[in-house]
Amino acid sequence: MTTLKTFKRGGVHPAENKISANQPIVVLDPPKQAFIPLNQNLGAPAIPLIKKGDEVKVGQLIAKGEAFISSNVHSSVSGKVLKIDAVIDTSGYKKMAVVINVEGDEWEPSIDRSETIKRDFSFTQKEIIDKIKEMGIVGLGGATFPSHVKLMIPDGKKPEVLLINGVECEPYLTSDHQLMMSNGEEALIGTSILMKGLGVKKAYIGIENNKPDAISYLKELAEGFKGIKVVPLKVKYPQGGEKQLIKAVTGREVPSGKLPIEVGAVVNNVGTAFAVYQAIQKNKPLVERVVTVTGKSVAKPSNFLARIGTPISILIDNAGGVPEDTGKIISGGPMMGKALLSLETPVVKGTSGILIMNKQETHRVEMLPCIRCGRCVSVCPMGLEPILLSQLSRLQMWEDVEKQKVMDCIECGSCQYTCPSGRPLLDYIRVGKNKVGQIIRNRGKK
Amino acid sequence: MLTVSGSPHVHGDDSVKKIMYGVVYAMVPAILVSIYFFGLDALWVLLTASVSCIFFEWLVQKFIIKGPVTINDGSALVAGILLAFNVPANIPIWIIIVGSFVTIVVAKMSFGGLGKNPFNPALVGRIFLLISFPVQMTTWPLPKPLYGGTAVMDAVTGPTPLGILKEGVKMGKTVPELMPEMPGYVNELMGFQGGCIGEISAIALILGAFYMLVRRIITWHTPTAYLLTFFAFTGILHLIDPTQYADPFFHLVTGGLMLGVFFMATDMVSTPITYRGMLVFGVGAGLLTAIIRIWGAYPEGVAFAILIMNAFTPLINRAFKPKRFGEKVVQA
Numbered sequence: 001m002t003t004l005k006t007f008k009r010g011g012v013h014p015a016e017n018k019i020s021a022n023q024p025i026v027v028l029d030p031p032k033q034a035f036i037p038l039n040q041n042l043g044a045p046a047i048p049l050i051k052k053g054d055e056v057k058v059g060q061l062i063a064k065g066e067a068f069i070s071s072n073v074h075s076s077v078s079g080k081v082l083k084i085d086a087v088i089d090t091s092g093y094k095k096m097a098v099v100i101n102v103e104g105d106e107w108e109p110s111i112d113r114s115e116t117i118k119r120d121f122s123f124t125q126k127e128i129i130d131k132i133k134e135m136g137i138v139g140l141g142g143a144t145f146p147s148h149v150k151l152m153i154p155d156g157k158k159p160e161v162l163l164i165n166g167v168e169c170e171p172y173l174t175s176d177h178q179l180m181m182s183n184g185e186e187a188l189i190g191t192s193i194l195m196k197g198l199g200v201k202k203a204y205i206g207i208e209n210n211k212p213d214a215i216s217y218l219k220e221l222a223e224g225f226k227g228i229k230v231v232p233l234k235v236k237y238p239q240g241g242e243k244q245l246i247k248a249v250t251g252r253e254v255p256s257g258k259l260p261i262e263v264g265a266v267v268n269n270v271g272t273a274f275a276v277y278q279a280i281q282k283n284k285p286l287v288e289r290v291v292t293v294t295g296k297s298v299a300k301p302s303n304f305l306a307r308i309g310t311p312i313s314i315l316i317d318n319a320g321g322v323p324e325d326t327g328k329i330i331s332g333g334p335m336m337g338k339a340l341l342s343l344e345t346p347v348v349k350g351t352s353g354i355l356i357m358n359k360q361e362t363h364r365v366e367m368l369p370c371i372r373c374g375r376c377v378s379v380c381p382m383g384l385e386p387i388l389l390s391q392l393s394r395l396q397m398w399e400d401v402e403k404q405k406v407m408d409c410i411e412c413g414s415c416q417y418t419c420p421s422g423r424p425l426l427d428y429i430r431v432g433k434n435k436v437g438q439i440i441r442n443r444g445k446k
Numbered sequence: 447m448l449t450v451s452g453s454p455h456v457h458g459d460d461s462v463k464k465i466m467y468g469v470v471y472a473m474v475p476a477i478l479v480s481i482y483f484f485g486l487d488a489l490w491v492l493l494t495a496s497v498s499c500i501f502f503e504w505l506v507q508k509f510i511i512k513g514p515v516t517i518n519d520g521s522a523l524v525a526g527i528l529l530a531f532n533v534p535a536n537i538p539i540w541i542i543i544v545g546s547f548v549t550i551v552v553a554k555m556s557f558g559g560l561g562k563n564p565f566n567p568a569l570v571g572r573i574f575l576l577i578s579f580p581v582q583m584t585t586w587p588l589p590k591p592l593y594g595g596t597a598v599m600d601a602v603t604g605p606t607p608l609g610i611l612k613e614g615v616k617m618g619k620t621v622p623e624l625m626p627e628m629p630g631y632v633n634e635l636m637g638f639q640g641g642c643i644g645e646i647s648a649i650a651l652i653l654g655a656f657y658m659l660v661r662r663i664i665t666w667h668t669p670t671a672y673l674l675t676f677f678a679f680t681g682i683l684h685l686i687d688p689t690q691y692a693d694p695f696f697h698l699v700t701g702g703l704m705l706g707v708f709f710m711a712t713d714m715v716s717t718p719i720t721y722r723g724m725l726v727f728g729v730g731a732g733l734l735t736a737i738i739r740i741w742g743a744y745p746e747g748v749a750f751a752i753l754i755m756n757a758f759t760p761l762i763n764r765a766f767k768p769k770r771f772g773e774k775v776v777q778a
Contacts, residue, residue: 374719413454
């Protein structure tokens with residue numbers, strides 16, 4: 001038996017609860033009204049190109065990402081623009097979104113909607129990057145970093161290897177799993193395209209070992225692709241963290257405060273690879289994505305292919321409705337997801353799942369004094385001291401917070417998950433991280 | 447109404463209570479051995495210490511701090527049992543009550559209670575008693591022999607193997623001359639030797655330690671560093687002069703070493719939080735224990751060694767940080 005690869009230090013193993021693992025993807029109809037936020041990416045919001053009353057088709061560009069780190073937004077439905085208004089998004093804040101009254105389902109004619117898999121491509125590196133930018137592709141793992149920016153390698157750096165993240169280490173979530181099972185080949189073609197876009201010869205697809213079907217399926221498919229290898233990984237959270245994945249697969253450690261390219265690596269989510277395939281081969285912008293709807297009290301845990309802008313209430317209805325004992329609704333997984341304020345929050349490019357927790361699960365454990373057991377330190381995958389960071393943040397000793405490398409924190413939540421005293425470590429650390437981030441930015445301005 | 451809070455939204459379900467009662471379960475073998483060898487005397491001391499520790503904690507929380515009463519978190523119980531482990535079975539009951547007072551009120555609650563005490567409370571209690579009541583604290587009842595026999599427990603007292611060694615060497619005898627006066631390694635390992643209630647049986651303590659390791663209440667770092675350092679140090683001295691220095695195996699199975707290594711040096715509150723720090727703590731405690739045992743005024747050095755290292759804990763935490771991810775720049 002060979003030992004599975006993984007990252008070296010820290011990590012936890014929360015109950016996996018992948019209850020929707022074997023549910024094939026169900027395609028949802030477009031909603032009656034779509035709410036398409038202008039900022040669905042990390043970075044600057046896109047600038048709207050349409051106005052009230054305009055008729056739009058599916059796939060039509062409705063907002064342009066003008067800033068360097070920004071991304072185009074396309075209409076995911078056809079119909080008439082009702083207004084551009086503030087709606088509550090995943091962050092809990094009101095953000096500008098295009099509200100469209102849906103009429104029919106008319107797509108831009110340039111989009112190839114056939115099921116046939118298109119394998120050959122002959123684009124240049126620049127064409128690939130431009131197309132990815134045009135089609136509004138962002139990282140679909142949740143961070144939503146604009147994908148074309150990732151492909152633009154800064155001077156002096158040389159990418160050597162592409163890593164495709166099919167780890168899905170968050171408990172409950174199964175959208176990447178099902179995507180790999182149903183669109184594995186397309187994802188591999190997308191991977192090849194990304195390899196060309198980067199100019200690298202090697203790509204590794206990291207998948208946690210709790211998805212043996214996806215591992216064997218992609219392994220089989222990968223034999224037909226040059227330079228792509230599937231790497232089964234140990235089930236350990238946060239295996240899918242960018243730096244942890246790089247460490248696990250290549251053995252390299254991204255230096256503190258640096259990007260993966262520093263060690264010659266670029267990481268993309270497997271969903272992103274599929275979106276890239278669609279963008280390049282099918283001319284299809286990012287207008288829909290796979291979303292897991294799950295939870296212990298959910299009647300029909302499911303994986304849906306939903307249009308961007310669909311209110312999550314519609315997804316939940318399709319999974320059997322909002323359970324009686326609902327306590328918390330989370331966008332994403334239980335470790336890093338965001339608790340939602342409203343059922344009308346729209347699905348965005350970064351929505352990987354909707355997790356419904358019942359009242360009992362929502363209950364936070366009682367907070368006791370720290371007993372200095374050091375478990376938060378031993379599980380921190382970044383080698384930080386969560387207890388120290390949280391104490392320093394509470395005391396507002398920002399200089400020390402910075403010195404103790406708060407900016408390295410990936411907010412994976414392992415510390416808080418493991419704390420026997422039930423202390424809200426990550427809550428405090430986030431405060432410190434925000435504050436130190438501000439201080440660093442202000443320093444840059446001077 | 448939806449609950450909104452920051453991630454993570456799930457918890458690993460471990461708790462202070464589970465950890466503390468886990469330690470209590472781990473002490474059960476040693477408790478049983480002590481009752482076997484010392485009879486009801488040991489049981490009374492154990493009960494008195496546990497009850498009075500819990501009582502003092504309740505008293506302070508209820509009437510002085512006037513805050514929430516948390517006596518059922520198990521920490522006072524652990525301190526009580528550990529204190530009882532650190533005294534002879536024939537100690538007068540009122541002394542153990544005084545010891546419990548020092549343990550809980552002075553060493554724990556006065557610093558702010560659970561998680562705040564810089565020193566291991568039970569060890570502070572033990573040292574307080576050792577200095578205040580040296581006669582009662584160093585008069586050990588002889589345990590009932592391992593196989594049959596009926597020793598009169600209250601009447602017969604005797605020295606511990608370490609006491610025999612210390613006194614003997616002081617009087618000019620050599621170690622090989624002293625060895626016949628000892629109970630022998632197997633007896634010492636099982637618990638048939640003079641000593642405090644909880645420290646006599648290395649095997650029972652190791653059993654409990656194994657349980658704590660499996661349940662991840664303790665990690666291997668401190669005990670391993672402690673034992674290896676101690677073994678190496680006493681071993682080297684033994685190799686240099688076997689007539690003056692007892693061999694390391696003798697040192698391992700006698701005195702409070704196993705109790706200290708597995709139950710006191712692994713106390714979460716008063717020891718370092720990083721693995722590196724734990725290793726340093728273990729090395730320091732191992733060295734100090736050996737030095738005190740061999741050259742100190744007392745025959746036994748475990749309690750002093752651990753308390754001294756407790757004092758260094760904040761410094762160790764400061765000096766020995768975990769290895770940060772990406773600390774060493776890897777050339778791509």
